[in-house]
Amino acid sequence: MITVSLFETPLLSKIICHPRIINETLTTRGAIVAESQIKHIAVIGAGTMGVGIAQAFLLAGRTVTIIDVSAEALERCKTQLQQNVQSFIHHKLTTHSIEKVMENVTFLQCDITDIPLDNIDMYVESLPEIEELKRSLFSQLCNTDEHVILATNTSSMTVSRICNELPTQHRMIGLHYFNPAHIIPAVEVHKGPLTSKQTIDTTLSLMKAIGKQPVLVQKEVPGFIINRLTGAMEREIDFLLDEGVVSPEDLDIAVKASYGFRLATLGPMEAEDMIGLDTAARASANIFPTLSNAHLPSKQLLEKVANNELGIKSGIGWYDYRNSQSTEVLANNNEKLLKQLSLFLAQQPQGK
Template identity: 35%
Template structure:
């Protein structure tokens, strides 16, 4: 099915919802935003102003972003003429059950109903819906107006047409949609992040490395490699001419013998890690650290975009 997207409804205007709003508006969509927060109007203006340079750096037109965004107090009114709905509510199953029942009733029959859920699969909250065929997960990495990845995760009752429409929609928004073939809590990105974070915490708890030095290890090795080629292609290249097969049959044997650590759940030990991280990064305010991170991430994305363009031309 071919679908055009002119109007988006963003339900929930926290960090993720505000970011989605800016991205959708920068791509020319009319965006209706609903959230019970009393400062919604001010929050939207501030977010659009803050995100505009990031969007402009991606080659998007940020002129009159505010004019494309409309505050709507009622969810049903927000979705009444939407082509796509992006939900960004709390990570609670019962909340999502009630909200998506309302979205199915209120949105047009052609509208995609997408959830930014970080861990809860669609099947967990769509079992009682009259029509779950157009409900699925569109999980971004934060913030979605910068990070390209969107994990598209259909539920058991999601139609293939809805999956393909979601992929087309996110691609139109300049994102990199990846369809997961099976539901699993946390999806893929968060599970990988969690696995690495657990080992990072363990190494700091054991006194092997400080938080800032662990970050330095990542930034100067795996972070660069994985941004360029990902774990599997990186391993395939690491095996030399013999590729991934050679790696698994030789180096992989010794790597498999390495036992990963189990971080302590003792509150006192956890507090030591928290204090170490705070000490490492206390010299700069949060706003400046976030600005530095955004600037570096944009630089990485721009470099990769240039590299990909050159590869196609050569």
């Protein structure tokens, strides 16, 4: 057994998958099963994202195995899952009991080379953003059955970057969840150039079946859709803060009470139609030339990182959390988002 943790950064020993000819005709291989036949999902990585990903499958009645090399991580995952389900019960977002949910989940401690390869219909990888780590895992998963979907929760890498040269590219797909994954409805579904239509269609259907709102990223691009949008906004935020145009506190108030308030109900294209495309065009022509084109993070942000002011997890970031427990701060944030989720779901058309 390899003793390197799934979460350590040194390169893992190269794992050689079963040799096959990469350019053989993909369409002649075994068919991906229908969404309703995906009954057992393995979530690899028991961190914050892993537990959120697992919860949606469990609340939809699927069986889940959560896999991690760390017994401590699995124990934290189990506790967090129970707390998350309880919060859903409190907000009437599920009719399942905690006991019922926990009957359908298994917590498995094992290393990357010992991950079970049988009796699982889909693997969802939720490991740190380390390319070699992800590639090593998917090399190991080359030996799974042909009907099995292999998904990565990468937030920045393309599918082809992770699975280039692997013989399983036709059943590889990206599922980009948003933190907290058990609350945020959207999932970006992104594909590689060789991902089969069956894999895409089944994955989209599966996400809808478990209550998520999938969005298909139609072309490979780093950052996909939302991270590119938030990255553009982050760059302008950095500029406004560095130039002393606004304080962090007032910036949050401004966004939550205007743009963010509207976005919770109206998407940017709906809002632009409401404002008027002629007005939007004139405003863009006036503002675009003045926007930041920086290629690096802001000076203030880099200074905070250098000083270990990393946000809630370190006790201080743009705000000071040192007089509060991090678990309390996160629970308070989740409580706000759960109320928003209830309102969001109430506004969705029937059958969506």
